[in-house]
Amino acid sequence: MTDSLHAPPVHCLLHISGVSVDFSRSRKNVESAEARIGKSHRQIERGAGKTLRQTFSPSMKVSLGDSFSLHVRHKTFLGMRIAHQDIVFDTEDMFRESRERVELKKLAYNKSHKNFQIVVELSRNATTEAEQPVSSSDENRELQPTTDEIIRICPRFRILVIGKTGVGKSSLINSAFGVEKALTSHDRRGDANIDTEFISEQNERFVLHDSKGFEPGEEDNLKIVQNFIERRKNMPALKDQLHAIWLCFEIPRAGGRLLETGTEEFLTLKRDGKLGKVAAQLFVKVPVIVVFTKFDMLIDRLDRTLEEIGSDEDAFKELVKNKADIELQDVCIRPLEKFAGPGIPHATISTKRNHKETLARLIKVTEDHVRQNFAIEASVMTSIAQRVDPELKFKASIEVGKKKYWKVLVSCAAFKDRTMWDCLYVLHTDIVAVWNFHDPHHYLHSPEFRKLMVNMVNELEDGPTTNPNQTIAGRLSIVGTIAGILSALAGSATPIVVPIAAGVVLARWVYEVYQLSRVVLQRFMSYIVDLTLVLQILHLVSESQELSPRAIKLAVASYLASPTSEEVHTRIQLYDRELTLLARTDRDILDKVIDMMRLYSINAEAISKLRQDIPAVASAPDEPWEENTAST
Numbered sequence: 001m002t003d004s005l006h007a008p009p010v011h012c013l014l015h016i017s018g019v020s021v022d023f024s025r026s027r028k029n030v031e032s033a034e035a036r037i038g039k040s041h042r043q044i045e046r047g048a049g050k051t052l053r054q055t056f057s058p059s060m061k062v063s064l065g066d067s068f069s070l071h072v073r074h075k076t077f078l079g080m081r082i083a084h085q086d087i088v089f090d091t092e093d094m095f096r097e098s099r100e101r102v103e104l105k106k107l108a109y110n111k112s113h114k115n116f117q118i119v120v121e122l123s124r125n126a127t128t129e130a131e132q133p134v135s136s137s138d139e140n141r142e143l144q145p146t147t148d149e150i151i152r153i154c155p156r157f158r159i160l161v162i163g164k165t166g167v168g169k170s171s172l173i174n175s176a177f178g179v180e181k182a183l184t185s186h187d188r189r190g191d192a193n194i195d196t197e198f199i200s201e202q203n204e205r206f207v208l209h210d211s212k213g214f215e216p217g218e219e220d221n222l223k224i225v226q227n228f229i230e231r232r233k234n235m236p237a238l239k240d241q242l243h244a245i246w247l248c249f250e251i252p253r254a255g256g257r258l259l260e261t262g263t264e265e266f267l268t269l270k271r272d273g274k275l276g277k278v279a280a281q282l283f284v285k286v287p288v289i290v291v292f293t294k295f296d297m298l299i300d301r302l303d304r305t306l307e308e309i310g311s312d313e314d315a316f317k318e319l320v321k322n323k324a325d326i327e328l329q330d331v332c333i334r335p336l337e338k339f340a341g342p343g344i345p346h347a348t349i350s351t352k353r354n355h356k357e358t359l360a361r362l363i364k365v366t367e368d369h370v371r372q373n374f375a376i377e378a379s380v381m382t383s384i385a386q387r388v389d390p391e392l393k394f395k396a397s398i399e400v401g402k403k404k405y406w407k408v409l410v411s412c413a414a415f416k417d418r419t420m421w422d423c424l425y426v427l428h429t430d431i432v433a434v435w436n437f438h439d440p441h442h443y444l445h446s447p448e449f450r451k452l453m454v455n456m457v458n459e460l461e462d463g464p465t466t467n468p469n470q471t472i473a474g475r476l477s478i479v480g481t482i483a484g485i486l487s488a489l490a491g492s493a494t495p496i497v498v499p500i501a502a503g504v505v506l507a508r509w510v511y512e513v514y515q516l517s518r519v520v521l522q523r524f525m526s527y528i529v530d531l532t533l534v535l536q537i538l539h540l541v542s543e544s545q546e547l548s549p550r551a552i553k554l555a556v557a558s559y560l561a562s563p564t565s566e567e568v569h570t571r572i573q574l575y576d577r578e579l580t581l582l583a584r585t586d587r588d589i590l591d592k593v594i595d596m597m598r599l600y601s602i603n604a605e606a607i608s609k610l611r612q613d614i615p616a617v618a619s620a621p622d623e624p625w626e627e628n629t630a631s632t
Contacts, residue, residue, distance in 0.1 A: 014091075014098060015059040018121040019044055021052040021070070026115035028074040031082060031625075032447050036069050037062050039148055039429070043421075043447045044070075055121075057419065066091055070118065071442070075624075082549075082624050084441060087113045089120070098122065143414060143426045146404045147433040154238050154377040156199070156207040157370075157385040162225065162266075163248030164213035168293040171351040172248065176359050177203050178387030178438065178544025194228045202438050202544075206385035209242070214266060222266055229286055243378050244366050245288045251298050251348070252331050267340040287369035289345045292332050295358060296350040298324055345369055354612065360389035360604030367392055384436045387544045389604045390536050394597055397434045397532060405430070406593060409524050410586045415514040421506075423514050424454065424527055431528070435535045439547040444535075448549075448625040452556055453534070455500040456565070457526045458507050482537065482602075485558045486614045495623045496553040499560050521589065525572050529596050533568070534559045536600075540607050541614070548622045564600055571596060 016035070021044065023030050033044040033052050037060055047053035062068050070087040094109050109120040163169045174180065179200040198208040211225055232242035247266075302320045328348060336344060347362035349355075363386045371379035376399065383389075383396035398406075405412060405427055415423045432444045443449060489496060514520065538547075538555035545551075559565050575592055602610075 013061050013063055014094060014122055015061055016056060016120055016122060017059045018053075018055040019070070020047070020054075020119045020121075021072075022050070022117040023052075023115065024050040025117075026050070028115075030072055030074045032073050034071045034447070035060060036071055037066055039145065041071075041425075041445055043450075058417070058422075062091055062094070068094075072116075073446075087111075087116065087118070094120070143418060143422055145426050145429040145433065146400050147430050150377050150380055150400065151433075153375075154381045156205055156239065157378070157381045158207050158209070158232075158239075158241065158243050160194070160209040160211060160225075160228070160242055160245045161248065162211040162213050162245065163291075163293075167213070167248045167250045168351065169210070169248055172246070172291065172293065172349065172359075173208060175351040175356065176363060176386055176388055177206050179203050194224055201440075202546075203385065203387065203436065205381065205436050213248075225266065233286065238375055238378055241374070241378075242286050243370050243374060243382065245286055246291050246362075246366075247288055248291045248293055249332070250294050251292050251328070253301075267336070267344075285373050287345065287366065287373055289347065289362070289366055289369065290336055290340070291362060292328070292346065292348045294350060295324075295348045296352045296355050298327065299350075299355075302327075354608070356388060356608040356611075357603075357605040360391075363389045363392060380434075384434055387436065387539075390539050390607060391601055391603055393435050393535075393539070394532065394601050397431055398594055398597070400430050400434055401528070401593075402590065406528065407590050408586050409521060409589045410516065418514050419511055420514055420520070420523070421454075421510045424510075424524075425450070427524070427528060428453065428531060431531050431535065435539065437535075437538065437542060437547050438544060441547070443547050443549060443552055446625075449552060451506060452498060452500060453527060453531055454506055454510055456530050456556075456560070457523050458500075481562050481564070482540075482558060483610050483613055485561045486537070486541065486554070486610070489554055489557055489561075496550060496557050498553050498557050500556075522572050525589065525593055526569055528593055529568050529572075529600075530559070530565065532597055533564060533600055536602060540602070540610055543611065549625050550623045553623075553625075568596060568600070 016037075019035050021030070021033060030050070030052065032046070035042045035044060035054075035056075040060065042054065042056055042060055044052045044054040068089045068091050070089075072085045072087060073082050074085065075082060089111060097109060098107055107122040109122065111118045111120070161169050161173065177200070179202045181200075194209055194211050196209070198210065199206075209228070211221065211228075214222055214225075229242060229245075232240065235241050299320060302323050332348075333346070336346065345365050347358070347365050349358040349362050351359065363382075367379055367382045367386075370382045380396050380399050383392040386392060401407065405414070408414075428450060429445070437444060439445075509519075509523075534555050537558050538552060541554055541558075542551050572592075
């Protein structure tokens with residue numbers, strides 16, 4: 001229990017108006033730094049000599065108990081790569097000094113870290129505001145990413161996976177959520193516990209509960225599973241509730257038995273509503289999705305059986321598909337419906353490389369049923385957690401955008417008095433959070449990547465040069481174009497040079513205060529669509545591996561080299577010319593952004609085929625951002 005006498009006051013604030021870093025006594029060659037308070041990040045620009053200096057407008061607010069640090073990037077010995085260092089501040093000491101020096105109108109908090117001298121400037125009224133409650137209007141003026149609130153309500157997609165040993169649970173979890181090591185418990189016999197929460201460092205947006213299934217000799221496990229589901233249903237917070245159950249079976253051979261006695265009983269309970277809403281309207285039904293695994297083994301077996309039949313390749317594939325559908329109905333669907341009733345959601349999957357699109361169908365079914373039974377935060381988190389279906393990332397990005405910032409680009413009061421850099425930052429943070437890459441070094445939040453994206457938007461000012469209706473006309477052309485560009489760039493051993501360099505000076509408009517205009521609307525629309533499409537290509541090339549600057553630059557360079565980037569800007573400019581500023585509405589702007597995102601999206605099946613044609617980026621040597629400083 002928390003000791004209320006020592007609990008920090010909830011509304012204590014200090015306003016940080018600037019930070020300067022002097023590293024002249026250090027041998028380290030500092031490239032950049034960010035001030036970080038929780039999930040809020042602000043860049044600190046290079047100053048004269050070996051210094052960094054940044055004034056914050058609006059100021060950064062830090063509460064007692066918040067984490068406040070400087071994230072510093074510097075070159076290692078010989079400049080071969082970029083290293084990272086976090087310098088953590090003691091916020092209690094900052095508050096203590098502010099109270100002791102209350103007579104000063106402006107306070108400079110000094111900190112020495114090795115050979116770094118750091119000065120944190122506090123605004124003129126910081127000491128008085130540190131002791132006064134913050135009004136709700138002040139809090140509402142803060143630019144907070146929408147995903148912060150979603151993650152607060154539902155930080156992880158919570159799933160129970162049931163299946164006996166050997167059914168393929170580990171491979172399923174690894175592939176669906178982009179982790180390398182199986183989180184299931186059957187490798188630790190005698191230590192299985194359904195209440196254990198498995199969370200991967202490679203993907204913190206899902207939490208797994210594992211059950212070994214209803215094998216012979218494990219009759220008590222049915223009761224364990226049922227009790228677990230009931231307990232989770234009764235938990236009041238969405239984050240603690242169980243959002244979905246995957247019930248896994250290996251596809252049996254013709255004549256083989258699909259269901260064990262315990263599984264039949266479980267499905268009967270589901271059919272009769274014993275696992276769903278029984279006593280209180282607050283209880284929700286937990287979606288149970290049946291997963292038939294190792295589909296590739298069925299296809300391989302049918303290939304061997306039917307190979308003597310003479311036919312062309314396309315006809316043979318169609319024959320195998322039809323035979324597979326018939327066998328699945330006989331050995332899987334009919335036995336399932338006998339006990340579960342008609343209409344129970346199911347998916348047939350394989351985790352093999354050439355069948356990865358089957359996982360996307362499973363994820364779509366799961367997200368759809370989570371959406372039907374839970375608050376929107378749970379379905380958005382389902383899409384965020386998964387790493388196989390880019391179309392669901394688009395869908396979740398739209399859901400997040402419609403909640404706040406995207407739907408009010410014409411009338412957003414929150415952007416008033418903010419710099420364009422800050423406004424774009426909150427849009428950037430939301431989109432990157434939805435795609436949920438394995439990015440432990442925060443490259444996608446780095447100043448280098450953000451500069452790349454901002455400078456990409458500058459291309460708008462050159463004016464339209466093509467008619468978008470006469471170039472790429474559909475998704476298949478997009479896929480083919482991207483495939484050729486990626487193959488050429490990824491296969492090269494030379495450093496990837498992005499036409500719009502990260503090291504160049506940002507345009508002046510980035511530092512201007514937000515004002516509604518035709519140009520500003522164009523920039524915001526372009527930033528949203530450009531960033532989303534770059535991340536779609538990054539999803540293709542990264543394959544859930546840890547991100548590197550090379551992989552990110554490859555995605556940016558491929559997007560810029562494709563006709564798509566020019567078309568996006570052209571469509572935005574042509575749309576802008578069709579309407580006067582007064583004729584625009586938030587609904588029109590939102591609809592146009594969504595239409596363009598959908599037009600250029602690539603589905604999971606196309607992604608799966610593309611990956612077979614491009615070199616693995618993870619196997620290539622990495623390269624630093626600064627190789628990217630020369631424009632072409």
